[in-house]
Amino acid sequence: MKLQTSFLLRQFLRPEMLPSTWCAGCGLGIILNAIVQAVHFKGLDKDQVSMVSGIGCTGRMSGYVDFNTIHTTHGRAPAFATGLKMAQPEMTVIAVMGDGDAMSIGGNHLIHAMRRNIGMVAIVVNNNVYGLTGGQTSPTTPIGGHTTTAQPGSFERPLNLESLARAAGASFYARATVNHTASLIKMIERALTISGFALVEVISNCHVLYGKMNEMAEASKMIAAMDEDTQRTNPTLLRRGTLPLRLTTPSAPFWEEEPLPTEGVTEEQRTWRGVIIENKGSIDFSERYYTMLDEIKVKREESEISYG
């Protein structure tokens, strides 16, 4: 069930900041809508939720919500979110990043936040291109995708965030698109229940810079292409769940990827858009950090007494 827009505007957003600075038809607004609804359906108090965002078009998102918000440096949203989670363990931390922000500039921070399994929800908005700076090739531009810095088509293999999440040890990974809004809300809701690091990759549209060079100049056409693409690669996705969506021209080359190990993946975890990884038994390392911090505090007090 979708919430009424005027309720969202009144309760969770800052209407004085709207309309947003994003282009007409940008999927970031749909993702913002979904995050806010998921927070409402989980019954969270908005003063106990914080949103950390990096730089880029996605970084603007923290300005429109009425949570506790930080707009941080480029790629360092997981680092700031880690610090916030250490200081306020009971707070729900949502880190919002773009694809260039999360995977190239802040790649290390994302990997190590996943390795430590800090309790936060990271939402990576993947629109295949560096949107704010003029449409350069990003780590997730598919092979054959035309961008301003790869006019004849990119020939580099795109990064598959699912394999990275598996290797680095994130507790939860799910992939959604802005076309399938109902499942997007459900996946963010499910991610909010995880105690460790939960990663949700959302395929978004940049029809203004990426779409116009790949025969998808309209927002509706590009979002509809996500659906066609899902259905076209559906059998493969159901079997392996490893292939990223290919938002390219029909003439773009097809590339093969080695299948990920499917052991431990049950039938219900395989969705049309990828495998949902959920390690329920994984250790939340933040608990250990809190005990360590308490020990340090006690030691410091003891040393002050002995030296003082």
Add this chain to the structure above:
Amino acid sequence: MAKIRRGVFEVRVYKDYCKACGLCMAWCPQDVLAEDEEGYPLTPGLSQCINCKLCERHCPDFAIEIIPPEQKEAIDV
């Protein structure tokens, strides 16, 4: 299965927020919405609306809203 209700819903477009991207018109399954000369949505087929909320879900700018008659009082506060 519940009977589909038609024609009792109000479609409200907030023109201050709307950027005329055309997503609501692209997704409407019942031809309720049409665009005017500037690209903003109009509601010529309002009696056909079935409250599927596809336009509201896909609106990136919080600019369109379907209001069922039973919720109208709560929204107009």
